[in-house]
Amino acid sequence: MDGRRLDDLNALASHGFRLRPVVVRSLVAAGYRELGDLCWASDCELRKLFYIGRKTARQIRTIVRQLQNHPLEPAQVGNRGAKERVG
Numbered sequence: 001m002d003g004r005r006l007d008d009l010n011a012l013a014s015h016g017f018r019l020r021p022v023v024v025r026s027l028v029a030a031g032y033r034e035l036g037d038l039c040w041a042s043d044c045e046l047r048k049l050f051y052i053g054r055k056t057a058r059q060i061r062t063i064v065r066q067l068q069n070h071p072l073e074p075a076q077v078g079n080r081g082a083k084e085r086v087g
Contacts, residue, residue, distance in 0.1 A: 004035045017063050019056075026050045039064050 004011055006024050026049045032038055046057040
């Protein structure tokens, strides 16, 4: 799916994904090194980790679904939806 590392917060932020550093540390400590690793994690598994509740698990699942359906490039982040507004 995707080789973006979770511990590279700047790369994640450049794609519009924002996770708290304590959440990222918890994910890395649990063995999730890349965003692609999270596609196999269930909401229940994620909620068992420290500092991850329902809302954060839902946010992570949304990020994973977005990357599965529409891989983003950094240049596209600021222009999402621009075609709908213009046309």
